[in-house]
Amino acid sequence: MTTSAAQAHHSTVDITLEDIGHGGIAIGRAEGKAILARFGLPGERVRVALTEERARFARGDVIEVLGEPSPYRQAHPWPEAGPGGVGGADLGHVVFDYQHEWKTRVLTSTLRRIGGQALSDHLETQGIVPAVTALESDRANGGWASRTRIDVTVTAGRFGMFREGSREVLPITSMPLAVKEIAELGLWDGSYLTRLARSLGPLRDGQRVRVLAPSASPAAVSIGGRTFDAAAAECSPFAREEVHVGEETYRYRVRASGFWQVHREAPATLINLVTRAAGVEPGDHILELYAGAGLLTVPLARAVGATGRVESLEGARTAVEDARANLRPYPWARARTAAISARDIDDADILLADPPRSGLGIAAGRGAAAGQARRIVLVSCDPAALARDVAAMVEAGRSVESMRGADLFPNTHHFEVVTALR
Numbered sequence: 283m284t285t286s287a288a289q290a291h292h293s294t295v296d297i298t299l300e301d302i303g304h305g306g307i308a309i310g311r312a313e314g315k316a317i318l319a320r321f322g323l324p325g326e327r328v329r330v331a332l333t334e335e336r337a338r339f340a341r342g343d344v345i346e347v348l349g350e351p352s353p354y355r356q357a358h359p360w361p362e363a364g365p366g367g368v369g370g371a372d373l374g375h376v377v378f379d380y381q382h383e384w385k386t387r388v389l390t391s392t393l394r395r396i397g398g399q400a401l402s403d404h405l406e407t408q409g410i411v412p413a414v415t416a417l418e419s420d421r422a423n424g425g426w427a428s429r430t431r432i433d434v435t436v437t438a439g440r441f442g443m444f445r446e447g448s449r450e451v452l453p454i455t456s457m458p459l460a461v462k463e464i465a466e467l468g469l470w471d472g473s474y475l476t477r478l479a480r481s482l483g484p485l486r487d488g489q490r491v492r493v494l495a496p497s498a499s500p501a502a503v504s505i506g507g508r509t510f511d512a513a514a515a516e517c518s519p520f521a522r523e524e525v526h527v528g529e530e531t532y533r534y535r536v537r538a539s540g541f542w543q544v545h546r547e548a549p550a551t552l553i554n555l556v557t558r559a560a561g562v563e564p565g566d567h568i569l570e571l572y573a574g575a576g577l578l579t580v581p582l583a584r585a586v587g588a589t590g591r592v593e594s595l596e597g598a599r600t601a602v603e604d605a606r607a608n609l610r611p612y613p614w615a616r617a618r619t620a621a622i623s624a625r626d627i628d629d630a631d632i633l634l635a636d637p638p639r640s641g642l643g644i645a646a647g648r649g650a651a652a653g654q655a656r657r658i659v660l661v662s663c664d665p666a667a668l669a670r671d672v673a674a675m676v677e678a679g680r681s682v683e684s685m686r687g688a689d690l691f692p693n694t695h696h697f698e699v700v701t702a703l704r
């Protein structure tokens with residue numbers, strides 16, 4: 283690895299990396315300061331180009347391995363996302379089989395650091411060993427070509443992504459995390475933009491573009507509220523998704539610009555983890571917070587049956603419209619638009635929440651714990667928020683029954699954890 287032109291002006295520091303932290307960083311020390319370095323691995327002696335210096339810590343990118351590289355290092359398969367490049371694959375330099383160990387270490391240490399000793403002791407008493415597991419389907423190609431949604435930005439007649447930690451858009455020539463249906467659109471050689479410009483006229487710099495490859499409808503591009511097919515002809519704004527779980531098939535319509543889990547196998551994996559954790563019985567009343575277009579609401583509605591009841595709350599009005607369409611076969615399930623707060627925690631047999639990165643929050647966590655729910659299921663995409671939310675519920679008298687992490691974001695530092703409390 284060598285210094286890129288973009289980093290040549292940064293000062294550098296030589297350190298030995300000793301630990302791993304949340305956010306895709308390996309940690310070392312220099313002159314009493316913690317150095318939080320991307321693209322490093324514990325045990326390596328490295329040169330770090332500093333990108334941010336604070337009183338007690340500094341951040342930077344590893345630009346050279348000075349000694350023996352870690353046995354877990356690989357050449358980054360997507361150099362444009364390497365040091366000084368676009369974000370989006372900050373664990374691309376880590377061999378696939380070590381990425382879930384990395385994430386398990388982050389999960390365990392974050393639970394201890396943010397959740398406190400009381401939470402760690404509680405998990406131990408409950409016999410819970412938190413872990414993040416890789417998806418079987420990712421083993422064959424190391425988790426690349428797995429994303430069905432990517433967001434790009436127009437810059438000077440090309441598609442680009444933001445330089446990590448900056449608002450500068452760098453044009454890109456590939457995006458190997460995307461599934462092959464996206465790769466086949468011709469986004470990077472300019473051919474798709476040429477077709478699109480015939481329908482839409484020239485695109486302005488800074489225009490945000492969503493590219494998607496749904497499971498049950500053709501790949502599409504969503505831009506400025508309009509949706510285009512592979513030939514760049516305007517098409518339906520709705521993507522069709524089909525999720526197969528065991529014998530069941532769940533069908534959804536999802537607005538092309540709306541939220542849907544990005545990994546090809548994420549919808550089925552989450553349905554599996556959540557339904558197992560929730561232990562739904564026919565006739566149950568379920569309250570679901572942050573429901574999106576109803577990915578989890580549909581299987582839960584099927585599981586409670588006509589004698590049960592599901593209420594789902596979601597902030598995005600268009601997602602609620604999709605959820606209502608997806609729930610039409612289950613009139614006992616109702617989707618409502620709400621800016622969710624602790625006030626929305628109501629009594630139910632099962633409370634399910636899949637909040638954004640900020641998590642449930644302490645007030646909502648305490649409210650959930652104090653309610654009558656037989657079981658609370660929390661889906662967390664940020665380990666710090668997870669630790670804070672679960673600690674609040676345990677402190678309020680709940681017990682953790684299960685905690686399972688899944689690597690739904692290979693080659694990045696992100697992962698998802700499903701926790702059940704009773």
Ligand SMILES: C[S@@+](CC[C@H](N)C(=O)[O-])C[C@H]1O[C@@H](n2cnc3c(N)ncnc32)[C@H](O)[C@@H]1O
Nearest residue numbers: 541572573574577596597598620621622636638
């Ligand atoms: C992680 S997604 C989960 C969606 C769904 N469970 C799924 O897997 O497709 C979180 C959802 O929370 C919604 N959301 C974020 N902040 C919100 C808020 N303050 N109030 C209500 N909904 C919110 C987003 O629109 C998004 O649909």
